[in-house]
Amino acid sequence: MKKMLLVLSLIAGVSAQAQAQDAAVAYQYGMNLDIAHVVAITPAADVCGVVPVEMTYLDSKGATHILQYSEFGTGCSN
Template identity: 55%
Template sequence: MKALLVLALGSVCVTAMASEAPTDVAQQQPPIEEYTYSMNLDIAKVISMSEAPNVCEVVPMKMEYEDSNGQRHILRYSAMGNGCSNG
């Protein structure tokens, strides 16, 4: 009977810890900043960049980077897609 109680309490604790994990990750994710031409960017290391789709129009892009203090940032900006030709 005691073993069954320990098993039941253990599964409740594991479930509670599993449900807390995504919130911890969400809190670590930096907010998305919208790029403006007046911004002074401090980019020490680019972590990831979205790829431009094969369309001939302006599309939203994202870049995740670290500044010179080691803080992560996510920057949203607009760029032209790769689907245009000069022909």
């Protein structure tokens, strides 16, 4: 029974660590980014103003990261 609890707690710990890696990190000026491959970028909202977007990318070691940053929405017209 104790071995079963140990195995379950180990699995829960690994799962929590994997979920923590997928959490979005807010971009700050001057951050060192290791972007080897962009996987996806969420589309900017159709509003006139600054909106948050997220970029999912792989670093040079193959780890997945999500970066949150701001850009102008696509709803502005001239």
